[in-house]
Amino acid sequence: MRLKQLVQPLLSYEIRGNEDVDVETIESDSRRVGPGALFVAVPGFTVDGHAFAGQAVAAGAVALLVERHLPELDVPQVIVNDSLRTSAVLADILYRHPSQALRMVGVTGTNGKTTVTHIIRHILEFARRSTGLLGTVGGVIGGRSFPVANTTPHAVEVHGFLKQMVDAGCTYGVMEVSSHALVERRVAGVDYDVAVFTNLSQDHLDFHGTMDAYAQAKSLLFARLGNTYGEKRRDSKFAVVNIDDAYAPVMMGASVATTLTYGLAETADVRASDVVLTHLGATMNVTTPFGTFPVTTGLIGRFNVYNVLAAIAVAVVEEIPVATLQAALSSYEGVPGRCERVDEGQPFGIFVDYAHTPDGLENVLSSVREFAAGRVICVVGCGGDRDKTKRPLMASAALSLSDAAIFTSDNPRTEDPERILDDMEAGLPAGSQYRRIVDRGEAIKVAIQEARENDVVVIAGKGHEDYQIVGRTKIHFDDKEEARKAVRARLSDNSF
Numbered sequence: 200m201r202l203k204q205l206v207q208p209l210l211s212y213e214i215r216g217n218e219d220v221d222v223e224t225i226e227s228d229s230r231r232v233g234p235g236a237l238f239v240a241v242p243g244f245t246v247d248g249h250a251f252a253g254q255a256v257a258a259g260a261v262a263l264l265v266e267r268h269l270p271e272l273d274v275p276q277v278i279v280n281d282s283l284r285t286s287a288v289l290a291d292i293l294y295r296h297p298s299q300a301l302r303m304v305g306v307t308g309t310n311g312k313t314t315v316t317h318i319i320r321h322i323l324e325f326a327r328r329s330t331g332l333l334g335t336v337g338g339v340i341g342g343r344s345f346p347v348a349n350t351t352p353h354a355v356e357v358h359g360f361l362k363q364m365v366d367a368g369c370t371y372g373v374m375e376v377s378s379h380a381l382v383e384r385r386v387a388g389v390d391y392d393v394a395v396f397t398n399l400s401q402d403h404l405d406f407h408g409t410m411d412a413y414a415q416a417k418s419l420l421f422a423r424l425g426n427t428y429g430e431k432r433r434d435s436k437f438a439v440v441n442i443d444d445a446y447a448p449v450m451m452g453a454s455v456a457t458t459l460t461y462g463l464a465e466t467a468d469v470r471a472s473d474v475v476l477t478h479l480g481a482t483m484n485v486t487t488p489f490g491t492f493p494v495t496t497g498l499i500g501r502f503n504v505y506n507v508l509a510a511i512a513v514a515v516v517e518e519i520p521v522a523t524l525q526a527a528l529s530s531y532e533g534v535p536g537r538c539e540r541v542d543e544g545q546p547f548g549i550f551v552d553y554a555h556t557p558d559g560l561e562n563v564l565s566s567v568r569e570f571a572a573g574r575v576i577c578v579v580g581c582g583g584d585r586d587k588t589k590r591p592l593m594a595s596a597a598l599s600l601s602d603a604a605i606f607t608s609d610n611p612r613t614e615d616p617e618r619i620l621d622d623m624e625a626g627l628p629a630g631s632q633y634r635r636i637v638d639r640g641e642a643i644k645v646a647i648q649e650a651r652e653n654d655v656v657v658i659a660g661k662g663h664e665d666y667q668i669v670g671r672t673k674i675h676f677d678d679k680e681e682a683r684k685a686v687r688a689r690l691s692d693n694s695f
């Protein structure tokens with residue numbers, strides 16, 4: 200599209216240079232720029248994107264969207280007050296309003312976003328509704344998977360992914376919407392039809408400051424249901440909210456859409472009763488506005504009953520037939536790195552899980568505790584350059600809900616891993632019994648060497664991640680690989 204035509208709908212801008220250049224893509228990261236790109240210079244938290252405009256031009260950028268003119272660069276420049284906000288508008292235009300062409304489902308909450316989005320996609324695909332997915336584990340478009348750097352990427356990437364979904368013939372776009380993304384306007388211009396709230400508990404206070412500010416950030420997704428940019432009908436927009444969560448009223452208060460609540464409460468529109476939890480998953484009866492029916496899932500733990508209910512509520516909104524829904528749920532095998540079993544024939548259980556908040560860890564450990572015939576052994580660490588106040592809470596959850604806890608490293612990033620462990624230990628009662636093994640591979644090995652028949656080892660925090668971030672470098676590291684290695688070593692030693 201010609202630059203002139205692209206920027207024409209903007210209310211306020213100044214353009215310098217040739218307006219007739221052809222723009223094919225929009226990029227906000229110079230490292231992603233190729234020929235034909237409009238490079239957006241965004242003043243970030245750590246660096247100013249304007250400093251990378253030269254690199255972008257060298258990589259083929261044909262024009263710049265800037266907040267100040269860069270006289271040293273001889274390419275057309277569009278000057279605006281807010282390059283981030285404008286870039287979302289332009290990406291939406293350039294890619295022909297992809298979020299209006301899709302039925303858009305956004306899922307937010309502290310825990311469960313990845314799980315719920317994956318279950319929703321599975322149900323929709325099972326019902327033969329082609330669905331694109333975007334979130335922590337990556338994106339899936341038309342059977343092709345690709346990695347993403349953030350749970351919710353920058354706005355121009357979001358619109359770019361949605362365009363790929365439309366091009367691939369998807370009718371649905373299902374995505375995780377993180378609180379960072381809502382504050383940083385990474386979903387600006389996305390027209391959502393369904394917003395889902397899973398829960399709110401402590402995380403990211405380094406970024407949001409208080410729980411109230413964190414809740415307000417999440418509620419922005421529900422406020423977005425009031426925005427309709429194209430042909431979509433306001434009366435087919437829905438807020439799907441976990442009514443058992445204390446912050447449910449904040450989400451409902453922000454929304455002008457029809458609310459569908461879910462939970463275990465009698466008052467929930469979609470509710471589970473007669474829940475039976477086992478080591479193989481759960482069975483329950485689910486009541487919806489259209490009737491009551493039995494549901495079986497292979498996902499373990501009460502928290503996953505909530506995740507399943509959230510997905511069922513979306514299926515109700517989307518009018519998926521009950522029989523299809525039941526079959527989809529009973530055939531669903533789970534999300535990579537969420538309570539994922541590692542089975543090398545050892546006589547005890549091993550779960551690799553992504554619990555990285557106090558609530559997540561409490562949930563997974565108490566769920567495992569319910570069916571573990573032996574001891575529960577937990578290996579856990581806390582991320583560097585992230586909320587420090589969750590560290591002692593996670594350590595305390597590990598200590599109180601497992602029989603043996605090993606504290607270790609989880610993406611120390613630019614922090615000293617030993618200091619992160621100090622933060623975890625601070626506040627634990629004197630005389631607490633736990634181990635501190637900074638090397639995560641060694642910690643996993645020790646846990647597996649010590650496991651006896653019927654014990655369950657939970658390796659928490661990294662789930663699907665196949666790296667350890669040390670400093671600013673990503674080193675290959677995979678909990679599942681390490682666990683398998685340790686089990687095989689025991690098998691070859693004949694030490695079972």
Ligand SMILES: CC(=O)N[C@H]1[C@@H](OP(=O)(O)OP(=O)(O)OC[C@H]2O[C@@H](n3ccc(=O)[nH]c3=O)[C@H](O)[C@@H]2O)O[C@H](CO)[C@@H](O)[C@@H]1O[C@H](C)C(=O)N[C@@H](C)C(=O)N[C@H](CCC(=O)O)C(=O)O
Binds near residue numbers: 350377380385
């Ligand atoms: C604190 C935070 O949210 N940071 C995000 C923010 O970075 P920033 O504003 O600091 O960007 P910056 O590094 O200063 O760079 C400014 C601009 O220069 C550009 N740049 C930078 C370097 C370069 O070589 N070339 C270049 O063009 C950048 O692309 C950017 O546009 O904007 C970037 C682009 O969108 C994000 O990648 C980055 O996420 C960082 C990596 C991060 O760790 N974020 C975490 C906290 C996060 O967002 N997590 C949530 C999940 C939370 C959850 O689900 O629990 C997520 O959605 O992933």
Ligand SMILES: Nc1ncnc2c1ncn2[C@@H]1O[C@H](COP(=O)(O)OP(=O)(O)OP(=O)(O)O)[C@@H](O)[C@H]1O
Binds near residue numbers: 555
């Ligand atoms: N509904 C839930 N309530 C509490 N804990 C949960 C829930 N669902 C999942 N968990 C726990 O949280 C972990 C992360 O789950 P999931 O990846 O689905 O969450 P997320 O919200 O996508 O996380 P992230 O913020 O990293 O994107 C799981 O491995 C599990 O231990």
Ligand SMILES: N[C@H](CCC[C@H](N)C(=O)O)C(=O)O
Binds near residue numbers: 555
């Ligand atoms: N989305 C979460 C993931 C945390 C995963 C954990 N492994 C860590 O690095 O802290 C975050 O960015 O805080």
Ligand SMILES: [Mg+2]
Binds near residue numbers: 350
């Ligand atoms: Mg996620």
